Amino acid sequence: MSEKQKDFIRIRGVSKLFGDFVAVDNVNLDIGRGELFSILGGSGCGKSTLLRIMAGFETPTAGTIEIDGVDITHLPPYERPVNMMFQSYAIFPHMTVEDNIAYGLRKDRVARPEVTARVDDVINLVKLGEFRKRKPEQLSGGQRQRVALARALIKRPKVLLLDEPLAALDKKLREHTQFELMAIQDQLGVTFIVVTHDQEEAMTLSSRIAVMEKGCFLQVGEPKEIYEYPTSRFVADFIGTINMFEGTVTQLGDETIIVNSAEAGTNLHALGDHAVEVGQHVCIAVRPEKIFISRDEPENADDIKVRGVVDDLGYFGNLSLYRVRLSSGKVIQVSSQNRQRSAKRFVEWEDEIWVSWRPRSAVVLRD
Numbered sequence: 401m402s403e404k405q406k407d408f409i410r411i412r413g414v415s416k417l418f419g420d421f422v423a424v425d426n427v428n429l430d431i432g433r434g435e436l437f438s439i440l441g442g443s444g445c446g447k448s449t450l451l452r453i454m455a456g457f458e459t460p461t462a463g464t465i466e467i468d469g470v471d472i473t474h475l476p477p478y479e480r481p482v483n484m485m486f487q488s489y490a491i492f493p494h495m496t497v498e499d500n501i502a503y504g505l506r507k508d509r510v511a512r513p514e515v516t517a518r519v520d521d522v523i524n525l526v527k528l529g530e531f532r533k534r535k536p537e538q539l540s541g542g543q544r545q546r547v548a549l550a551r552a553l554i555k556r557p558k559v560l561l562l563d564e565p566l567a568a569l570d571k572k573l574r575e576h577t578q579f580e581l582m583a584i585q586d587q588l589g590v591t592f593i594v595v596t597h598d599q600e601e602a603m604t605l606s607s608r609i610a611v612m613e614k615g616c617f618l619q620v621g622e623p624k625e626i627y628e629y630p631t632s633r634f635v636a637d638f639i640g641t642i643n644m645f646e647g648t649v650t651q652l653g654d655e656t657i658i659v660n661s662a663e664a665g666t667n668l669h670a671l672g673d674h675a676v677e678v679g680q681h682v683c684i685a686v687r688p689e690k691i692f693i694s695r696d697e698p699e700n701a702d703d704i705k706v707r708g709v710v711d712d713l714g715y716f717g718n719l720s721l722y723r724v725r726l727s728s729g730k731v732i733q734v735s736s737q738n739r740q741r742s743a744k745r746f747v748e749w750e751d752e753i754w755v756s757w758r759p760r761s762a763v764v765l766r767d
Contacts, residue, residue, distance in 0.1 A: 414463030
């Protein structure tokens with residue numbers, strides 16, 4: 401990706417205040433041309449406010465926004481190369497699918513033959529050809545979502561903003577639609593910016609993710625980077641499930657850190673380049689899928705090994721989830737893939753077991 405493509409969208413020092421409340425706090429961000437970028441955060445973190453600023457529905461208190469080298473900070477929404485797909489879809493109930501999609505072009509007085517051609521193209525793109533004469537009440541939730549997407553795309557924006565686009569869909573349909581959305585974005589090459597509170601959705605859809613909290617970006621990176629190498633406790637805890645052990649650094653090696661943790665009941669080892677000092681309080685974090693559970697003591701001497709008792713367990717078909725109580729009283733979660741077809745579990749409630757993980761699987765988080 402060229403330098404120009406990397407900074408296709410440039411957000412610099414953008415803040416938004418509502419009275420004394422800081423909704424967006426001096427954020428900076430570069431988004432590349434053709435990216436499917438997600439802004440991920442909980443309710444009230446400022447993500448939707450930032451999206452509305454980009455759309456022109458809110459004016460920033462400070463800062464600038466450029467798209468393709470043009471400062472759009474103070475342009476009205478209708479002069480921006482941007483379109484927005486709202487969470488509610490906002491499609492007209494009295495219009496057919498094709499009339500809903502064509503509405504924006506007709507309002508702009510585009511010639512009838514061009515309207516017809518572009519409606520045909522986008523209806524085929526979102527696979528709604530057989531539904532073009534139906535009204536929204538005759539469509540499923542997923543079909544209404546595709547109508548809203550088609551209407552947003554037909555004006556050929558450089559950037560499409562999507563505010564919780566899949567929130568109204570049930571889980572299975574949402575998962576299916578995620579891949580449809582990715583395929584459409586890849587085919588068109590339009591830059592998509594998605595605002596969502598759903599971690600799995602952001603991880604599945606995005607080329608990159610910005611995790612937002614209290615109006616600030618805490619970490620920006622590719623999904624795997626965000627998940628495997630979180631830079632803060634908030635990000636580690638917000639993205640997926642993670643076990644955290646409090647402790648104190650007792651020894652440092654070239655690429656090794658040793659942490660004494662009363663919660664774990666043993667010294668914990670982690671590998672990697674960590675900017676910490678002996679005596680510093682840190683947290684060792686391990687994802688549930690990185691932890692192995694066994695009845696017998698693991699043989700690998702380099703693994704971290706801790707005894708525990710199965711406090712609770714859940715069967716989810718493809719995997720089983722165990723809540724294990726350690727001797728310190730701390731409860732951790734362990735997930736295990738169910739690779740063999742069997743109705744029997746190899747461990748049960750109240751079983752004494754071993755949990756273990758490799759030092760490289762641990763993440764060191766500072767205060």
